Amino acid sequence: MSRPPLFQRATVTRIVKESSDARTFVLAPHDGPFSYRAGQFCTFRVDVDGTELFRSYSMSSAPETDGELMTTVKRVPGGKVSNWLHDNVAEGDAVELTRPAGTFCLRPTSAPLLGFSGGSGITPILSLAKSALATTDRHVRLLCADRDHASVMFDAVLNELTERYPDRFSFVRHLDDRGGFLDAAAVRHFVGAEGEADSYLCGPEPFMALVESALPGPGRIFSERFGAVAPTVPSADAPDSEVEGTVSIVLGRKKVSVPRKANETLLESARRAGLTPPFSCESGNCATCIATVTEGSATMRVNDALSDDEVAEGYVLTCQAVPDTGSIKVRYE
Missing domain, CATH: 2.40.30.10 (Translation factors)
Incomplete structure (x- = not known):
């Protein structure tokens, strides 16, 4: 493929x-x-x-x-x-x-769906809610936090879903200028007896951290983050030390090689080599930095964009891919 x-x-x-x-x-x-x-x-x-x-x-x-x-x-x-x-x-x-990418998607289940959105985080939450209501019998409830009334998004669409699915859909609006910032007590009150629900979260990082810490469980939590810092891979090597091997990169008509450095991603190696490869989120979400490993292998710290089949074919997210022992050759799309 x-x-x-x-x-x-x-x-x-x-x-x-x-x-x-x-x-x-x-x-x-x-x-x-x-x-x-x-x-x-x-x-x-x-x-x-x-x-x-x-x-x-x-x-x-x-x-x-x-x-x-x-x-x-x-x-x-x-x-x-x-x-x-x-x-x-x-x-x-x-x-x-x-083309569309990402793994912030519905899983096959009959569990209730709880959506938590902060500001424009309502965008993928709305998409999920529409899909779940149209294709399953799941109950869906959303908690939408916004700065003020002027910043509210999709009010007409959400009201239309309430009318279409009165027994399965509802939403609650929280406006910061009226009720102050959302707190853990409000999150737990919203969840109520549906702690086993699948919870989907999207919004500013402080909002996400608050909701994640307040959710009582035992339901699963799915979070969509753009621009989050990826975790590092533990290594006994010093972060900037050279290790055995070479990183060779092809980008357009340019072909460069640099010595490997411990814990350095392929994207970082490409920049060190003087290239300007494409990238966006740098957190393993968007697939903008995708490339193909043509020789050698690499391990991705985070992968929320590529399918198992694409990984098997050698595609990697270079912002997350750290070469394994030995040399590696990579070609950008």
């Missing part, structure tokens, strides 16, 4: 204002509809003032309920890509993005 080209073009057919600072981009991929699962995301590639930048944004659509592919972007103060998309992309324009 050969992996399709990483970046593809899509036309923005509509732009929907979701809140004062969030827009949904309705996309028509040039090479035909994307196949995806609820909860996944696409990574956009944009040129901002001559610099190529990458950012990942989740789908707010679900394949079982929406005939169009929709990804929602919240404007972030100082965020180069989100602001560029808001200020420069109009209906009819073409954008470049990856």
